[in-house]
Amino acid sequence: SHQRTVWAHRMNALFALGRFGWFCADFVRATTRRPPPIARSIEEAWRIGVRSLPILFIIACFVGTNLALQGYMAFEPLGGQHLVGMFVGLAGIRELAPIIAASMVAAKAGTEMASQVAVMRIQEEVDALEVMAVNPHWYLVTPRLLGILLVLPALTLISMVAMVGSAAAVAVYQLGLNGQHFTEMVASTMTMAEIGYGVLKSLLFGTIICLVSCYCGYYSKPGPEGVGAATNSAVVCAAVTCVMLNYLVSEMVYG
Numbered sequence: 001s002h003q004r005t006v007w008a009h010r011m012n013a014l015f016a017l018g019r020f021g022w023f024c025a026d027f028v029r030a031t032t033r034r035p036p037p038i039a040r041s042i043e044e045a046w047r048i049g050v051r052s053l054p055i056l057f058i059i060a061c062f063v064g065t066n067l068a069l070q071g072y073m074a075f076e077p078l079g080g081q082h083l084v085g086m087f088v089g090l091a092g093i094r095e096l097a098p099i100i101a102a103s104m105v106a107a108k109a110g111t112e113m114a115s116q117v118a119v120m121r122i123q124e125e126v127d128a129l130e131v132m133a134v135n136p137h138w139y140l141v142t143p144r145l146l147g148i149l150l151v152l153p154a155l156t157l158i159s160m161v162a163m164v165g166s167a168a169a170v171a172v173y174q175l176g177l178n179g180q181h182f183t184e185m186v187a188s189t190m191t192m193a194e195i196g197y198g199v200l201k202s203l204l205f206g207t208i209i210c211l212v213s214c215y216c217g218y219y220s221k222p223g224p225e226g227v228g229a230a231t232n233s234a235v236v237c238a239a240v241t242c243v244m245l246n247y248l249v250s251e252m253v254y255g
Contacts (some may be wrong), residue, residue: 011020023137030138036144036203048109049155056104056155057162063100064163066169067092072177082178084171086186092163093190094254099246102205105148106238110213113144114234117217118227121194126218140218145210145241152206153199160198201249205242212238244252 071087117140120126127137164186172179213234222232 003248011212014130017144019219020212020215024211027048027137027141027211030135034135034145036132037139040143041146041150044143045150046147048105048147049151052105052108052151053153053158054106056101056159059100059104059131059230060097060159060162061166063096064088064092064152066171067096068167068175069164069167072171075176082177084175084177085168085182086189087192088167088171089186089189090154093160093198095250096123097160097163098201098205101152101159101202101243102209102242103239104210105152105155105206106209106235106242109148110209110238111235112221112229113210114217114226114231115222117214118220120228121218121220122222124164136218141214142157143208143212144214148206148210149203156198156202157195160161160190160195197249197253204245204249208241208245209238 068084071084071091072081075083075087114183117126120140126136129139132183161237167180168182168186171177171182216230216234216237220226
């Protein structure tokens, strides 16, 4: 009985993975056949960016202060306090800023995407789009994907600036480090290449968040329980996939 349950879970996972692949393929076909809805894409970008910015800015600031403090405590016994700026640059710019921005967008915008599409599914609005000869993948997914791809790189850059700025404030005014030396250490790691890698990660994360969230909502089960399950699955799957993808990209770039 236990072995049957394990195999059933494995088959369900494979079925969901295959269905997600078909969902992405249908989306690509629908998007390439018609021009994107620019007005709705800009509206989605505004909604995603404005609603995610305040909480992202607060979290990025406190992550930056914690990086400076923990880096100082780790390097002080070794006499390497001057390396705190490099530590903040490497940890914050390379890894934390893109993944924090993606996590906040997944928690805020991804859940909203999944719930909206799920409600449309259970109210048969998706079927109505098909009856009106409007491709639901083009109508539901395309503007959301373009919107998130427009704002997530900007949110990632803002989180980088907020993280480094808050870390500098703590390093200089609380820990007593030299501000010019801290800035030079950060600048040695905060190169255009590193910023470009962060933007590239944000584009990959944004694509994953949108497709996973819309997929979970598109195949939602009926009723409020189905909407709740779709929303929960969207944020969990998107967050886990982004973390795994972050490791793979870092391994390819820096490994």
